[in-house]
Amino acid sequence: MPEEVIIALDAMGGDHGPKVVIPGAEIALQRHPGARFRLYGDAAAIDAVLASHPRVAAVSQVIHSDVVVRMDDKPSQALRRGRWRSSMWLALDAVKNGEAHVAVSAGNTGALMAMARFNLRTLANIDRPAIAAIWPTLRGESIVLDVGATIGADARQLVDFAVMGEAMARALFGLERPTVGLLNIGVEEVKGLEDVRTAHQLLRDSNLPIDYQGFVEGDDLGRGSVDVVVTEGFAGNIALKTAEGTAQQIGQYLKDAMNRTALARLGYLLASGAFKALKEKMDPRRSNGGVFLGLNGIVIKSHGGADAEGFASAVGLGYEMVRNGLLEKIVADLGDYHKERRSMVSPQANSVAS
């Protein structure tokens, strides 16, 4: 009998709502029979889809909500209109109230983060949450954070990201000592990098059991040089989108090349198994799901345009994070780190300690 994990689903989130969320839940349920769902949203719309997904219906509870956060709502609008009552808010609320272990939404990122901060609050000693992305690499997968929760993290916040990302790598990849790197650019002695350099010193000199490998650059991301790459959210988001764009671009080049001549098309047919494997490797659905870290609860953001397969990945990610005790690991590690930080600061500088 698998252990039950209760997953709160914002059934109205994303470009397709219940028509993707529920088939996605079905795929996730096949992979993780211990999953149980709480479905938040328009009950009539949800029930209509559930009718053809009896296996999901059997493990789900539907909680009606009239209010949907739109994909183009600004965070402030979403909070104004959707607080207390939207499907997104209620899914987060279930995590807060202990009715669910994790919330998954394909709704808009800014609104979901604003609501998650407002409702779940950040963990003790954490000012800024981060969004962690799972990045396919030549060595397997890495975790990259922050990919856009906030902008301009300072040195201590970057160290917090390192601690949280390292805990996630242990939970997700089952590694005992994941390696951690700090994203930087190659040129030394450039002004303006104070926060990145200070974070580098803090990580290098800390007594935390983190396997810190130093600076990495943009091309280390695809190489998988480290298991966890730490950066502030502006650069992280641009890196993520740039990689997605480049993959699409090369996919298009490849498609064009294989359609150029009859011989190329024949070659393509013969090698179709290889192309299929390549396509699977490059499939963005496999690594769909950003994890919000630094909150009192686990929240997974699926791509808004994800199909059922993609949404199932996000749901499966939430399931794994709960089963592997992500939140407990993060809370324990942050506790250790902030204890160390206080002990490092207080003896010599009372004015800095608070």
Add this chain to the structure above:
Amino acid sequence: MPEEVIIALDAMGGDHGPKVVIPGAEIALQRHPGARFRLYGDAAAIDAVLASHPRVAAVSQVIHSDVVVRMDDKPSQALRRGRWRSSMWLALDAVKNGEAHVAVSAGNTGALMAMARFNLRTLANIDRPAIAAIWPTLRGESIVLDVGATIGADARQLVDFAVMGEAMARALFGLERPTVGLLNIGVEEVKGLEDVRTAHQLLRDSNLPIDYQGFVEGDDLGRGSVDVVVTEGFAGNIALKTAEGTAQQIGQYLKDAMNRTALARLGYLLASGAFKALKEKMDPRRSNGGVFLGLNGIVIKSHGGADAEGFASAVGLGYEMVRNGLLEKIVADLGDYHKERRSMVSPQANSVAS
């Protein structure tokens, strides 16, 4: 009779020195018969290679220098050791003194930028130079700047980058009104973006003849949504390296996939023409060469590891930039812009005008 363009080459720069620089110059000379070279570096080493490249020798002058800036010299070390006398410095000096129209070096970026700033100085009203990269896109090529000259450009510096990048797009692509976008991340209402938002307002409200299209995101780079993408150097460098890394990663996936089975290998053979076209499309040598903008002279940085083909691209880029009057275009446009800026500021706010 083609017009002569005198190109100062740091013959000792890069991982391979004259063994790549001179064969590269030969390829560039075939493409641009008007090129003339001044070769700076160890005369014995240069002459040894020139002996087997008589066509380059016929249009070159060798200027001896004992001092080589090393690839791992920090900018401050390079300036200390190499000022006044290194091959890199002397190549830049030739531009300053009017002995050459453009300098090309495959030496280390930080040292080259530090020396270029020190020797050539920035243009009037420009605080920060930028490095402009030529980015292959689905639509052709775009210009992206800054990709790492400095970090944390403020709003006015971002506008300067837009003006300079737009001038370069006219010079390089022959466009009358290139489109310009500002790199941003999708989430609105996030704190910390003041400079990007202010630059957005300045570009939107300016009377400059710039076809400003607003914000673009990381995935617009490969798509080629605009001709010129403006960003500060940290995010720009990370985007550039991330794209390079992703292209390598997918190239490796493709190679692995095509070697998986005998059928895949056969398909690969049949489609080899298509794969060759793809490889050429993805060849980083085609777009080798970062252009330093904002200085009193044009400087081209080639990849340190470039081969002769790659170095020839950088030399060709320098040739084109001179022939198409890049520097004159930039100086004229910046003059217009700074005149407008003064007239916008002075009437109402004397304390701000300076």
